[in-house]
Amino acid sequence: MRTDFSFTPEGHFDNRITRLFGIRYPIIQAGMIWASGWKLASAVSNAGGLGLIGAGSMSPEILDHHLKQCKENSKQAFGVNLPLLYHGIQEQIDLIIKHEVPIVFTSAGNPKTWTNTLKAAGIKVVHVVSSSKFALKCQDAGVDAVVAEGFEAGGHNGREETTTMCLIPEVRNQIEIPLIAAGGIGDARSMMAAMVLGAEGVQIGSRFVCTPEASSHLAFKEKIIEAGEGSTELVLKKLTPVRLLKNPFYDRVKEAENQCVEKEQLEEILGKGRARKGMLEGDLTEGELEIGQVSSTIRSIMPAAQIVEELWQGFNGLFKTIAEKTN
Amino acid sequence: MRTDFSFTPEGHFDNRITRLFGIRYPIIQAGMIWASGWKLASAVSNAGGLGLIGAGSMSPEILDHHLKQCKENSKQAFGVNLPLLYHGIQEQIDLIIKHEVPIVFTSAGNPKTWTNTLKAAGIKVVHVVSSSKFALKCQDAGVDAVVAEGFEAGGHNGREETTTMCLIPEVRNQIEIPLIAAGGIGDARSMMAAMVLGAEGVQIGSRFVCTPEASSHLAFKEKIIEAGEGSTELVLKKLTPVRLLKNPFYDRVKEAENQCVEKEQLEEILGKGRARKGMLEGDLTEGELEIGQVSSTIRSIMPAAQIVEELWQGFNGLFKTIAEKTN
Numbered sequence: 095m096r097t098d099f100s101f102t103p104e105g106h107f108d109n110r111i112t113r114l115f116g117i118r119y120p121i122i123q124a125g126m127i128w129a130s131g132w133k134l135a136s137a138v139s140n141a142g143g144l145g146l147i148g149a150g151s152m153s154p155e156i157l158d159h160h161l162k163q164c165k166e167n168s169k170q171a172f173g174v175n176l177p178l179l180y181h182g183i184q185e186q187i188d189l190i191i192k193h194e195v196p197i198v199f200t201s202a203g204n205p206k207t208w209t210n211t212l213k214a215a216g217i218k219v220v221h222v223v224s225s226s227k228f229a230l231k232c233q234d235a236g237v238d239a240v241v242a243e244g245f246e247a248g249g250h251n252g253r254e255e256t257t258t259m260c261l262i263p264e265v266r267n268q269i270e271i272p273l274i275a276a277g278g279i280g281d282a283r284s285m286m287a288a289m290v291l292g293a294e295g296v297q298i299g300s301r302f303v304c305t306p307e308a309s310s311h312l313a314f315k316e317k318i319i320e321a322g323e324g325s326t327e328l329v330l331k332k333l334t335p336v337r338l339l340k341n342p343f344y345d346r347v348k349e350a351e352n353q354c355v356e357k358e359q360l361e362e363i364l365g366k367g368r369a370r371k372g373m374l375e376g377d378l379t380e381g382e383l384e385i386g387q388v389s390s391t392i393r394s395i396m397p398a399a400q401i402v403e404e405l406w407q408g409f410n411g412l413f414k415t416i417a418e419k420t421n
Numbered sequence: 422m423r424t425d426f427s428f429t430p431e432g433h434f435d436n437r438i439t440r441l442f443g444i445r446y447p448i449i450q451a452g453m454i455w456a457s458g459w460k461l462a463s464a465v466s467n468a469g470g471l472g473l474i475g476a477g478s479m480s481p482e483i484l485d486h487h488l489k490q491c492k493e494n495s496k497q498a499f500g501v502n503l504p505l506l507y508h509g510i511q512e513q514i515d516l517i518i519k520h521e522v523p524i525v526f527t528s529a530g531n532p533k534t535w536t537n538t539l540k541a542a543g544i545k546v547v548h549v550v551s552s553s554k555f556a557l558k559c560q561d562a563g564v565d566a567v568v569a570e571g572f573e574a575g576g577h578n579g580r581e582e583t584t585t586m587c588l589i590p591e592v593r594n595q596i597e598i599p600l601i602a603a604g605g606i607g608d609a610r611s612m613m614a615a616m617v618l619g620a621e622g623v624q625i626g627s628r629f630v631c632t633p634e635a636s637s638h639l640a641f642k643e644k645i646i647e648a649g650e651g652s653t654e655l656v657l658k659k660l661t662p663v664r665l666l667k668n669p670f671y672d673r674v675k676e677a678e679n680q681c682v683e684k685e686q687l688e689e690i691l692g693k694g695r696a697r698k699g700m701l702e703g704d705l706t707e708g709e710l711e712i713g714q715v716s717s718t719i720r721s722i723m724p725a726a727q728i729v730e731e732l733w734q735g736f737n738g739l740f741k742t743i744a745e746k747t748n
Contacts, residue, residue: 095610095739101748225650226717245572246584254651257573257584259605259614260714264650267718278586283422287586287614290739323552323591324581354681387587390553391594412422412617417747420740421428 095290101410106142110272111295114218114238115197116171118142119406120295121285122241122274123302123398125175125199126249127151127384128373131309132164134302134398139170141399142406146199150177151370154185161193171196173218178203191215202250205235213238222276224252224261226268233269240269241297244277248300248386251328251335258288266292280388282408298405300386305398311376314383317341321389330364332357339383343368422617432737433469437599438622441545441565442524443498445469446733447622448612449568449601450629450725452502452526453576454478454711455700458636459491461629461725466497468726469733473526477504478697481512488520498523500545505530518542529577532562540565549603551579551588553595560596567596568624571604575627575713578655578662585615593619607715609735625732627713632725638703641710644668648716657691659684666710670695 099109106118115122123130123138125146135145145168147160157174164172174195176186179202187208190198198212201222212219213236221232222241229240242265244258245251256264258277266273275293279285280301288296302308304315317339328337329347338344346363364382372381396404426436433445442449450457450465452473462472472495474487484501491499501522503513506529514535517525525539528549539546540563548559549568556567569592571585572578583591585604592600602620606612607628615623629635631642644666655664656674665671673690691709699708723731 095613095742097742097746100746105748227650244584244586245582246587255572255654256650256714256717257571257605258586259571259584259611260573260717261650263608263610264718278584281590283590283618284586286422287617290614290617291610323554323583323588327582352681354679387583390583390587391591413743413747415422415424416740417744419424419427420744421432 095292096294099294101413105410109294111239111274114272115144115173117144119402120289121402121405122146122199122295122297124276124297124299125149125173126299126303127369129303129308129310130175132160132167133309134305134307135160135172136164136167137305137307137398138302138402139168139172141402142170143402144197145172146175146197147172149174149186150180151374152186154182154189157186158189158193161189161195165193173197173199175199175201177201178207183208187211190217199241205232205237209235209237220274223265224256225254226261226265229265229269229273233271237271239272239274240265241274241276242293243297244275245328246337246387247277248326248337248389249384251337253331253335255328259291262288262291262293277386278388280391282405282412284388285405285409286412300388301392301401302398303385304392304395305401306395307398310373313376313378314373314381315395317378317383318385318389319392319394321385321392323387323390325389326385326387330360332360333364336382336384337386339385339389341372341381341383342379343372343382422619423621426621428737428740436621438566438601441599442471442500444471446729447616448729448732449473449526449622449624451603451624451626452476452500453626453630454696456630456635456637457502459487459494460636461632461634462499463491463494464632464634464725465629465729466495466499468729469497470729471524472499473502473524474499476501476513477507478701479513481509481516484513485516485520488516488522492520500524500526502526502528504528505534510535514538517544526568532559532564536562536564547601550592551583552581553588553592556592556596556600560598564598566599566601566622567592568601568603569620570624571602572655573664573714574604575653575664575716576711578664580658580662582655586618589615589618589620604713605715607718609732609739611715612732612736613739627715628719628728629725630712631719631722632728633722634725637700640703640705641700641708642722644705644710645712645716646719646721648712648719650714650717652716653712653714657687659687660691663709663711664713666712666716668699668708668710669706670699670709
């Protein structure tokens with residue numbers, strides 16, 4: 095556990111991550127597709143964390159709209175999550191620079207490709223990784239911080255299947271730059287556990303989908319709440335491994351995978367637009383419902399600001415509990 | 422995190438787990454096949470933790486020998502890990518009762534089958550689970566505690582693939598009886614993380630294989646030390662999911678699985694005796710090398726007592742670090 099942090103007189107957190115982003119609490123709301131629009135990002139930022147707009151499901155026009163709204167509605171800094179394999183990425187980057195967005199989290203793809211461009215525009219760059227090896231490459235590429243995301247996280251995942259518990263300590267061992275943990279974090283105890291393992295901040299995804307501010311369909315949010323252990327699985331490893339909720343679409347994928355069909359057949363079953371169908375439009379049967387294992391502990395839809403407050407109070411509470419027990 | 426614990430004036434730990442087993446520290450050394458004989462178990466017990474003999478790879482005669490040696494060499498209580506699907510299990514239980522072993526950890530199989538027999542003989546019974554659902558069944562069956570083991574653990578794993586980070590909080594939410602965490606725990610920070618998540622003790626496997634006292638072959642121990650992220654994988658899901666180190670045997674399994682061969686063909690490739698071949702005899706090519714993901718953080722072979730001491734000092738140190746930072 096790093097010791098270069100402190101609680102401020104105002105009750106905020108001071109460490110490399112809060113200073114890097116200019117935020118009160120080391121809590122980042124993941125920029126998820128079909129969930130993280132300006133409403134969610136501004137709610138989290140206004141509550142003292144860092145809200146991220148999920149550009150991965152936004153055309154340049156839609157991203158432009160969300161950036162405008164977020165700037166108008168956030169008194170604090172917010173950022174954008176930008177998957178690097180998006181075909182319209184140059185336009186998205188132009189918009190991000192035009193709107194003077196101060197922070198960008200990149201994922202999927204080579205951090206060397208865009209990091210210099212973004213940093214030259216004065217933007218803080220963070221890259222999401224699933225291995226120490228890739229974390230080192232990001233450090234070499236000059237990013238300001240990395241998010242190390244474990245096997246339990248929703249959406250696209252690394253091939254090593256390293257869990258958060260095993261990943262964070264090893265990334266911490268190997269890199270110098272600031273480290274944010276993601277995957278399986280949904281409450282104060284998992285936030286504290288991540289910090290104890292060596293992280294300096296936490297990125298939270300699934301928990302923030304279950305908010306009124308997330309743009310996802312209510313039916314999807316309710317399905318997350320119903321989820322128990324074993325409700326998600328990492329599938330489509332022949333294409334790109336993705337963690338999603340089990341549903342009829344999942345059943346078709348598994349049936350095909352259990353017959354060892356070719357890549358092309360899986361691509362055909364996957365088709366186009368299933369994540370939108372499921373997560374935004376609420377089609378729980380045909381949709382691809384990307385979410386994390388931590389769903390099994392999520393019990394309600396709660397305003398984003400209340401989640402941030404609950405995390406922060408709980409995190410503080412754990413410090414007090416531990417301090418009281420220390421000789 | 423539970424608050425019903427304290428550090429004693431002697432610098433030991435007092436909570437439900439240490440009282441249940443009569444141990445100084447809430448550290449259990451997993452009873453692993455081809456690794457956990459009397460030398461390892463007695464070293465850990467003498468150092469203040471709970472050593473477990475791995476009966477899963479022992480015939481009744483061999484178990485008898487290890488129990489005798491352990492009693493002679495342990496000043497403290499030790500236990501036995503007993504996979505319930507072993508064909509000679511009645512004999513093993515008779516020996517355990519005859520030798521007055523006070524603690525048995527059972528795994529694989531129905532806790533209802535033997536729990537009453539063992540408890541009637543005055544033995545404390547703990548069952549290993551990989552889900553909250555099964556933890557509740559164990560509670561109903563009258564066990565004294567459960568070990569909840571995450572996806573990252575070595576050897577046989579649950580089918581839900583729930584990670585330690587996601588499993589422990591949910592099992593904690595659902596059960597009343599004492600909870601021990603396993604999977605991905607190899608140092609003080611992961612031990613602390615597990616306790617923060619809600620565990621009252623930790624079971625550690627892979628780390629204790631890398632000791633001079635473990636009965637495994639040196640070549641296997643060295644391969645664990647070499648392991649990095651992605652060096653293990655959960656395979657043979659068509660039979661029973663098992664996490665093992667990648668090696669030529671693994672390559673053959675994967676090749677077969679990638680062609681969707683039938684169960685029977687996988688059973689043929691697996692054959693008999695591969696775990697012994699690899700873990701005990703040091704055949705790194707043909708052997709089945711069961712070990713956890715936490716291998717990526719293990720850097721040396723260290724005496725078991727030194728590991729216990731390192732864990733305990735580190736755990737204490739984290740309490741102090743956190744206390745110093747608390748307002």
